[in-house]
Amino acid sequence: MGSIAPPTTVRLPWGGAENIYRRVSLAFKHVDREHWRIHCVCAVSFHGLTPDEQTTCLRNAWKVLVTEHPRLAVEPDGTTSKTYEVLDNESIEAWAQDTFFVEDTRTPDEVIRTTEPRDLPSLHFHRTTSELVLLSSHWRMDAVGCMMLLNQLLALTASTPKTTPESPETQISRISAPLEDAANCPPLDASSASKSYAETWIENMHRNAIHAGGLPYNGETTTPPSETTHHDITLTRASTAALLAACKAKQISVSAAIHAALAHTVFSFSEDQEFTTVMAVNLRPYLPPPYNGPKHAVQTYVASIIPTVSRDAPFTDSARALSKSYKTWYSEEFIHALRWIYTLHAEKLFRPPPPSPPSPEAVTPKPPSAVTLSSIGVVESHIQREYIRKEKGVSVTGFRFGVTMMTRQMLLYPWTFRDRLTLSLCYNEAYYDLEMAGSVLERLRRVLEGELGVELV
Numbered sequence: 001m002g003s004i005a006p007p008t009t010v011r012l013p014w015g016g017a018e019n020i021y022r023r024v025s026l027a028f029k030h031v032d033r034e035h036w037r038i039h040c041v042c043a044v045s046f047h048g049l050t051p052d053e054q055t056t057c058l059r060n061a062w063k064v065l066v067t068e069h070p071r072l073a074v075e076p077d078g079t080t081s082k083t084y085e086v087l088d089n090e091s092i093e094a095w096a097q098d099t100f101f102v103e104d105t106r107t108p109d110e111v112i113r114t115t116e117p118r119d120l121p122s123l124h125f126h127r128t129t130s131e132l133v134l135l136s137s138h139w140r141m142d143a144v145g146c147m148m149l150l151n152q153l154l155a156l157t158a159s160t161p162k163t164t165p166e167s168p169e170t171q172i173s174r175i176s177a178p179l180e181d182a183a184n185c186p187p188l189d190a191s192s193a194s195k196s197y198a199e200t201w202i203e204n205m206h207r208n209a210i211h212a213g214g215l216p217y218n219g220e221t222t223t224p225p226s227e228t229t230h231h232d233i234t235l236t237r238a239s240t241a242a243l244l245a246a247c248k249a250k251q252i253s254v255s256a257a258i259h260a261a262l263a264h265t266v267f268s269f270s271e272d273q274e275f276t277t278v279m280a281v282n283l284r285p286y287l288p289p290p291y292n293g294p295k296h297a298v299q300t301y302v303a304s305i306i307p308t309v310s311r312d313a314p315f316t317d318s319a320r321a322l323s324k325s326y327k328t329w330y331s332e333e334f335i336h337a338l339r340w341i342y343t344l345h346a347e348k349l350f351r352p353p354p355p356s357p358p359s360p361e362a363v364t365p366k367p368p369s370a371v372t373l374s375s376i377g378v379v380e381s382h383i384q385r386e387y388i389r390k391e392k393g394v395s396v397t398g399f400r401f402g403v404t405m406m407t408r409q410m411l412l413y414p415w416t417f418r419d420r421l422t423l424s425l426c427y428n429e430a431y432y433d434l435e436m437a438g439s440v441l442e443r444l445r446r447v448l449e450g451e452l453g454v455e456l457v
Helices: 016-023 051-068 088-099 107-115 143-159 167-172 192-210 238-251 255-265 315-328 332-336 337-351 434-450
Strands: 009-013 038-046 075-077 082-086 098-105 122-126 133-136 230-235 274-276 278-281 302-305 308-310 372-374 386-391 393-405 410-417 421-428
Touching: 016 337, 038 107, 038 143, 051 088, 051 122, 051 143, 075 372, 088 410, 098 372, 107 122, 133 143, 143 393, 167 238, 192 274, 192 337, 230 302, 230 393, 230 434, 238 255, 238 421, 238 434, 255 274, 255 308, 255 315, 255 372, 255 410, 255 434, 278 337, 308 315, 315 410, 315 434, 332 337, 393 410, 393 421, 421 434
Parallel strands: 098 122, 372 410
Antiparallel strands: 009 082, 038 133, 038 393, 075 082, 122 133, 230 421, 274 308, 278 302, 386 393, 410 421
C-alpha cells in the first residue's frame, strides 16, 4: 500500500486558556472592537541598508517567521476550534500580503487605535519614523512571546535569510501546544483533588479580584467603550538606578515596590481596605523543553496570581510579602489543576445572566474598575539592543508594549529598557481622561518617592 499523504488543512481544538482569551477578545465584537489585543512598538535605526532594502529585509524576515512559527498563520473558527492550512511559497506570499503593511500616514498609536479586529496578526513598518508595530490577539501570544518573536524578526533582518517552506509534517509539529498540554497537565478526570484545588482557587479569584472596583470612572454602566489609549512616564537613568538601589537596600524587588505603590494609589481613590489585583506571571521558565524557549514564542504561556495588599500594612512589609509571593507562587499542585482552573474560570466568566428579572431590592453591581498589573521586566532579557552583521543590521532605540482596553479597568505595564523604567497605563477614553490617567501615575510615583526616599524624575 502507498503512503497516506498528510492533510493540507488541520483543525485544532482550543486549549482552556486559549479559549478564554479568544472569547474575551470577542466580547466587544458588536462595536467592532477587540479587547486585550496586544501591541508592541519598537523604534529602530538601520545600518547599511537603503530605504527599499529596509522594507524588503523586514518583509522577508516576517515571511521566514511564519515558517518557523506556523501558529502565526493559524486562524480561529469561532470559539470551538482553529485551523491551519499547510504553507507553500505561494501561500506564504499571500500571508505576507495580508499581514505586512508599510505605513506612510498613520502613526503607531493610530494603527493601534484604528486597526479593526483581525483573524491574523500584523506587522506595520513606519518608514518615516523607523518604527515597527506588531499587533496580535492575546490568544495567539503573550508579552514575553511577543518580545521573543520581535527578537527573532530583527535578527533575521540582519541576516537576509531565504524563505523555505518545511514539509507538512514539520509545519504541523511546530504549532505550539496549548498551555495545559505544554505543561503536561493531567486530564480532567485524573484527580478529584485537582478539581477541589481549582474550585477554591477560582472562587477566591472571582470573589476578590475579577470584579474588583477601586477607581471612579466616567459614564454610566451602559456607556459603551470608545478609543483605547495609554499614558506613560519614563524615569531618567539616574532615577531608575536610585530606585533599584533603594529597593535592594530594603530587600524588595522593583516589581513588588511598584505593586505596593499601586495598591496605595488605589486606596487614595477608594475606601477599600484591601487591594487584590490579577497579576500575570510568566510560565515559560516552569515548562519542559522545548516550550520554555523562543521556538514556542507564538503561544500564550502565562498564568495569574492574585496577591492581596492590606491598607493598614506598612509599605515595606507589603512589598516584602509581594516579593516572596512572586518567588513562591508556583507549585506542582497548581500546574496539575490548570485544566480545571480554566474550565471553571470559563464557566464563571461566561455564564449567562439569569433569565428572570431581578427583584426590586436587588442592587446591580458596578462594573469592575480596578487596576491590573503585568510586569514586563527588563526588555533586554528578550530583545537585544543591536543586530549587526557585516556592517548591516538594526538597532532598537525605543520600546513600548500594551493592550487594547475596552472595559473600565486600567492595566499597568512596568518595564525597563536601556536602563530607564517606564510605567505605562492602558485604558479606554470612554471611562477615563488623560488627567485621571496622569493622576494615577503621579500618585504612584509619589508613593515610591516617599516610601523609598528617592527622587524620581
